Amino acid sequence: MEKGIIQLTGIGKSFKVAERTAGLRQAAKALFVRKHRIVEALKDISFTVNEGEIVGYIGPNGAGKSTTIKVMSGILVPDGGTCSIMGYTPWKERTDYVRHIGVVFGQRSQLWWDVPVIDSFELLRDIYRIPDEMYRENLAVLTEMLALADLLGVPVRQLSLGQRMRCEIAASLLHSPKILFLDEPTIGLDAVSKLAVRSFIRRINQERGVTVILTTHDMSDIEALADRILMIGKGTLLYDGSLEELRSRFGTGRTITADYREYVGEPVDIPGATRLQWSTERAVYSFDTESVVLADVIAQLSGSVELLDISVDSKDIDEMIVQLYEEHQI
Ligand SMILES: Nc1ncnc2c1ncn2[C@@H]1O[C@H](COP(=O)(O)OP(=O)(O)OP(=O)(O)O)[C@@H](O)[C@H]1O
Numbered sequence: 001m002e003k004g005i006i007q008l009t010g011i012g013k014s015f016k017v018a019e020r021t022a023g024l025r026q027a028a029k030a031l032f033v034r035k036h037r038i039v040e041a042l043k044d045i046s047f048t049v050n051e052g053e054i055v056g057y058i059g060p061n062g063a064g065k066s067t068t069i070k071v072m073s074g075i076l077v078p079d080g081g082t083c084s085i086m087g088y089t090p091w092k093e094r095t096d097y098v099r100h101i102g103v104v105f106g107q108r109s110q111l112w113w114d115v116p117v118i119d120s121f122e123l124l125r126d127i128y129r130i131p132d133e134m135y136r137e138n139l140a141v142l143t144e145m146l147a148l149a150d151l152l153g154v155p156v157r158q159l160s161l162g163q164r165m166r167c168e169i170a171a172s173l174l175h176s177p178k179i180l181f182l183d184e185p186t187i188g189l190d191a192v193s194k195l196a197v198r199s200f201i202r203r204i205n206q207e208r209g210v211t212v213i214l215t216t217h218d219m220s221d222i223e224a225l226a227d228r229i230l231m232i233g234k235g236t237l238l239y240d241g242s243l244e245e246l247r248s249r250f251g252t253g254r255t256i257t258a259d260y261r262e263y264v265g266e267p268v269d270i271p272g273a274t275r276l277q278w279s280t281e282r283a284v285y286s287f288d289t290e291s292v293v294l295a296d297v298i299a300q301l302s303g304s305v306e307l308l309d310i311s312v313d314s315k316d317i318d319e320m321i322v323q324l325y326e327e328h329q330i
Helices: 024-032 065-072 094-100 117-127 132-145 161-173 191-208 219-225 243-250 294-304 317-327
Strands: 004-018 036-050 054-058 080-085 101-105 179-183 211-215 228-233 236-241 253-260 274-278 282-288 307-314
Touching: 004 065, 004 211, 036 065, 036 080, 036 211, 036 236, 054 065, 054 191, 054 219, 065 080, 065 101, 065 179, 065 211, 094 101, 101 161, 117 161, 132 161, 132 191, 161 179, 161 191, 179 191, 191 211, 191 219, 211 219, 219 317, 228 317, 236 243, 243 317, 253 294, 253 317, 282 294, 294 307
Parallel strands: 054 211, 054 228, 101 179, 179 211
Antiparallel strands: 004 036, 004 080, 228 236, 253 282, 253 307, 274 282
């Protein structure tokens, strides 16, 4: 069996947060009697990632994705469990460990705000003690791949979000890490920048064999990149598998949209199908081809309304994810 480059076993992490109280009187009281609540961000997270994989780490807001990334990058110490990445325990041997990983937090910058990008890169070279030759080579390749030539002399605060993200990604790779953690790398980017970032991630994975763990809410990122999905909800891992498996699981689901001449009667019930939308001119139903035959759905509709147009769609990945969240009640 292939040995995992990343192995997490039973990782748990709780945060103690101060209870917020409403009203001035309550707030004043809270100064003396502090009430706390424990948030279990991660309950019992175990998974293995093999070298060269691109793993999409998904889950709704507050599920525990960033907390996991922080544990794996050595920023946070978990309360329990073990984490071995390339043989290191991230929070114990941080100085040596960070030479092997790159981290990008889409919402935060690792670059110095007021200085030109190239100055930040040079600081990182010194911090990571990147050998000159490696630095020069990586800088040249990354500048070409991410089209940075015109950006290197510009202070970070003057860059657009998409330009900054390209620089952030370059910064995380200057020291040739084997593993890249990307926490929402495409957040807020326009379609062109998203495509550029995605194709770059693919390229460094294929050409340099970099293992990538990526969190995102953008399912088209997952579709374009991830060989495998790990889904987390309320601190627990709920799904580990490929997109194909997910597709075959929900592959028999269909949505039918019917447009008809104005109809003011009662909404039409179709046994076995769920009515998602109903108006005097349009209805949308979802059904499963394993239990309901499409021709029957159409026949039942056309028995009640005068159909003008019909379209049938398979579930897209966003819908599959919503259904998975619903199944797990998260
Ligand atoms: N430093 C902290 N102090 C207190 N609570 C925290 C802290 N960091 C995270 N949490 C809590 O832990 C839970 C998991 O947060 P986390 O940021 O890992 O979620 P996420 O899956 O990355 O969410 P999102 O998709 O919204 O970014 C949340 O309930 C959050 O409020």
